[in-house]
Amino acid sequence: MEKINKMTKGKVAGIIANLVFVEVDGPVQQNEICYIDLEGTKLMAEIIKIVGTQAYVQVFESTRGLRINNTVDFTGHMLEITLGPGILSKNYDGLQNDLDKMDGVFLKRGEHTNPLEDDKKWEFKPIAKPGDVLEAGGWLGEVKENWMPHKIMVPFKFEGKYTVKSVTDAGEYTIQDTIAVVTDENGKDINLTMIQKWPAKLAVKAYKEKPRPFKLLETGVRVIDTLNPIAEGGTGFIPGPFGTGKTVLQHALSKQAEADMIIVAACGERANEVVEIFAEFPELDDPRTGRKLMERTTIIANTSNMPVAAREASVYTAMTLAEYYRAMGLKILLLADSTSRWAQALREMSNRMEELPGQDAFPMDLPAIISNFYSRAGFTYLNNGESGSITFIGTVSPAGGNLKEPVTESTKKAARCFYALSQQRADSKRYPAIDPLESYSKYAEYPELEEYFRENIDPEWPEKIRLARNILIRSREVSEQINILGDDGVPVEYHDRFWKGEVVDFVILQQDAFDKTDCSTPLERQKYMLNKVLDIYHTKFSFESFEDVGSYFKRIINQMKQMNYSEYESDEFKNNEKELNSLIEERKIA
């Protein structure tokens, strides 16, 4: 900003909605940020194309009232995210403006607020010592941010090696104070503060290596953890027609997943859903730490009525924050709802620029943009031997609920877990409506992960999971036959097989996100219930007629649901289990 006088200037030459043509008087770069002056209000915009002396800029705000010849100041840098202590628990818009610092009920154009607090003091403790040689991302010291160790690092933009000359003593400092001096390879000293900036659209590469994910990320959602597990540092996506439960599922993950930090990017979705997080998270406890959920959460809210161009930026803002915290050796879960809205923002702009459209009028390079974004997630080993991870799960809102559309198809190539929500399951209120047979986790087949399951859950776990899946498949097969041939047109065993699948469905797959106990199931309990369900599967029952089968298994299911609703190992739970056991005895063939 200090160099602004030498910076290129321009004048507005044309306006079509939020695409503005700017005649420039000097050099500009692709994706450079500029500010358009509208009677003193500075509208932020980004260059998306350059033709001769005309820069095509997408304006992040409404262009109402803009005129030809309004002046434009270019900044010389891309959209940059400000990184430093104070990000946790914040509510940002897509451009990292702190929403709580904005005045008034309505968002005002041109209002840009500081993402951090300049005068807040942080309790600093040095980590590096004079003489240490560090690279970008190397830890200099730490401050406590909501009880989380927040590392102050050598800025990501620094290339090469830096020798620590001094690190300030433990004490209270603001983010603007110099906390370390490092010397670069040419012997030049550089003062460092607690803040650094990073261009949102570029991946932070300050780590040593990115191995294949090899650990489970526990989410408390049974159909995920047990049947389609996601790995720490893995990627997944949730496509589904409207109203099938994408947001409810993501909210459940954000509440329960076993991560150090949760970043929620509300990208072009409903404001009321974000308000739900604002209202609930400061009240809800994080079961692992006993602290409030909001203390580990940062929200990027670019709701559907907020400017479209900023919607595109919002997912990059969120990813950059995640990369920053990953470099501190933390386990991050990043959730974006909905990545389709981001793709639509790209489409709107591409159409306005009259680019040659790809399928469904989306830009041709959509698949590349999506896979590039997903590739920023991952488990990493840092240069100092510690590890950190970003697990990323996005939702996709396919037009007409049809999964053969460009955003779903492109995402399918990029993400390793596929949680397909089915309209049919949602209609019959079988929540979460993840289709157990369509969905998959590629991680479940990783030998690293199988090993992890055998060691940490149960030596037979992978076999049990495959069996559960098979039970579901066979149940679906016989149900089709029963539909064709009629209840009494098939042997009674068919009904038995069908209903054993229903037990898996009702007891393991279905989970009430709004019940205080059932909403989250720890792995230990998931194992217990799966074993119980498999026991029932292996039990032979005697039935006279097919009518007995359905009514008997409904009682079994009802009893097991009561178990799911009661606190694990409580008296209530044990009583329900006792009743279940006697119910099993009723028809068990010894």
Next chain:
Amino acid sequence: METKAFQKIYTKITQITKATCSLKATGIGYEEMAFVHGRLAQVVKIIGDDVTLQIFEGTEGVPTNAEVIFLGRPPVLKVSDELSGRYFNAYGDPIDGGPVIEGEERQIGGPSVNPVRRKQPSEFIPTGIAGIDLNNALVTGQKIPFFADPDQPYNQVMAMVALRADADKIILGGMGLTNDDYLFYKNVFDNAGALDRIISFVNTTENPPVERLLVPDMALTAAEYFAVDKNQKVLVLLTDMTLYADALSIVSNRMDQIPSKDSMPGSLYSDLAKIYEKAVQFPDGGSITIIAVTTLSGGDITHAIPDNTGYITEGQLFLRKDTDIGKVVVDPFRSLSRLKQLVIGKKTRADHPQVMNAAIRLYADAANAKTKQENGFDLTDYDERTLNFAKDYSDKLLAIDVNIEVDQMLETGWNLFNKHFEPAEVGIKQEFVDEYWPKN
């Protein structure tokens, strides 16, 4: 219309298309309003000194030497308490013969509410219709459309819901209303004895379709005035949003934009979201609740208009004719109120969520039994009971002519369970069964 000193006047149009005209002009603001040949128009594109205007009424008969007067401002509505009880056209001009409104001029289509200044909706809006209150409870600050085929009585149901709801203001945004429907609303409102609570912005089929594009913003600007400035509970009715979207596609096609699905503009999602997201609950008690109508063609919800709407709104209410009982019902399978969990079991009795879910599950079992029956298979005793239950449920709870309190709806639910099933078949938490299962 009067012209003022600062208004710029031009008389040389260089290009005319079906919806737009272009001319050379300078110092014009984007989205500024103008009169072209006496017709209202808005700036949609400026390239150098070439300015393109969209003319709401269409360009039929506009000559190249027509007078173009720029107004120096975007579209506005004058707001004050005087709006109450009045009828306006899409431009906010009175159509009821009454005086012009005095008040503060506000730009329509204004900025969004800062999400951190919203409050989580939590106030239940009872309507007496069990298909809504029991299964799809409405909450202040919610936005929800009726999805209905054109032959269903959606305007009647919506008027009924509006008048029963406890709102300080009801604002109707009518788009492409037939004259009969317009007169229906007028008649209902005039006779409800609540005219001072009601404000209407109306575009009928007799008006040019593109004018409709202004109606939701007019209605919502008035709504924001009462909700923000006066802390009132405002209910906005938008009918028919399908006709609004059709007008959007007319404009974008005439402006040669690349259409996306179903020849709708690629920005349809954002365009609709900008309207629906005006629904809000404020901490000071003011709120805007939007109930809309999206007509379907042949029940197809995968069409771009209902599809995008469904992705924006907080649920949808499906009307369907139940041929077994010969009444229109609120379809429990396809209807959904996403905010219901904020109030049911909290503002209403604790057994509400479970009664609701159990009844719908049994109704689904009945649907399966029906398929079986239609395929010529024998029905089990359970199947028979679900079918009987479904008929009762449809008649006593789902039909839109039901008008009872929520507690009565729950009682009715328990009585039907008891009449047709055993507790284990219903699958409700034991504590509620113990408390509410009728003891006979």
